[in-house]
Amino acid sequence: MRPMRLDPAVKASSPIKPGIFARPFFEDKNRAFWMLQAAGWTGYLLLRSLPTIAGDQPLKGLIGNVMEAIIGYCITLLLSTLYGLYRRRLPQFSGILLALATLAAATFLFAVLDAFAFSILNSSSGGGSPMHLVFGSIYIAFIVLAGWSALYYGINYYLIVEDQIDQLQRLETQASSAQLAMLRYQLNPHFLFNTLNSISTLVLLKQTERANSMLSRLSSFLRYTLANEPTANVTIAQEIETLKLYLEIEKMRFEDRLRPRFDIDPRVAKARLPSLLLQPLVENAIKYAVTPKEEGAEIAVSARLIGERVQITVSDTGPGVHGTKPRPSLSTGVGLANIRDRLAQAFGPDHRFETRSNRGGGFGVEIEIPFQLEEPAREAA
Secondary structure, eight states: OOOOOSOTTSOOOSOOOOSTTOHHHHSSHHHHHHHHHHHHHHHHHHHHHHHHHTTSSOTHHHHHHHHHHHHHHHHHHHHHHHHHHHHHHSOHHHHHHHHHHHHHHHHHHHHHHHHHHHHHHTGGGOOOOHHHHHHHHHHHHHHHHHHHHHHHHHHHHHHHHHHHHHHHHHHHHHHHHHHHHHHHHTHHHHHHHHHHHHHHHHHHTTOHHHHHHHHHHHHHHHHHHHHSOTTOEEEHHHHHHHHHHHHHHHHHHHGGGEEEEEEEOGGGTTOEEETTSSHHHHHHHIIIIITTOTTOEEEEEEEEEETTEEEEEEEEOSOGGGSSSOOSSOTTSOSHHHHHHHHHHHHTTSOEEEEEEOTTSOEEEEEEEEOOOSOSSOBOO
């Protein structure tokens, strides 16, 4: 007979968790089964042998207890094989009914074998008829086997539930990463559309040198976006360098009308945030602050450390929301809503995103995120 372990259909393929029923213990199902089986029946033998150890019963009672524990050990090995077969091959309701019938048969078998062993040990002194011994053993046999069966099913269903929870968590993580990648990928075609439109205008105006220069800067910017995974985080220093590269492209269009200013606290240079998080905000400022005003506008980007939080501000000196154009989003529908969603995906509720408009003119966006020095999932190139 091939001994049956805990149901192998339940696979421990998830992260390790601490606790009494910790995954490290159940990762090797064979080892876990034999350890629990040995510990359980050893404990049963000790409990049954307490009267003999205390001197209240003759020594031959200890031999009977050992035989009883061996019989129970072997019967539960058979039960584990049958229970595992029922759970894998039969519908749940049919499997439970057959398991109950098997438990009843195993109880009767345990009682018969226990009574037989008892009658052999006490053959010289009588001890009652065989049927009397069988019915006297049925109660304790049922209690022991029913308790063992409850533990068997309880542990296996616990592992099934844990495995399903881990699978759900993995699916949620994958869905979150996919949504984050989708939000990042929305930015590339939007920016590319605007830049190619500007290059086309320069070509039509016969300004080939400026068009070539813009194409060169565009290739550098796209090389950066392609080198990094869409769900990766970058340092604030990397994000600022990317912004400067982007603004060099836009300076080809607006020249002195576009006046960027950076105020970055050196302490937050290595803090991490989702890549290309600030570029849409700067692009938004160019569209609604620099473009409408003949004299252009200043765009200020600042980052500072406040306690254990990083506060990032992108503001401009344009007309703000009190001007002729509101700022619901960028021209292709990618803008503030995209930033909100990306922050929610990256930090959950542990972030702050606020917009403000100054009475004297100007619009600003303030972001507050946790100060993180290491990428929790993957690092950008």
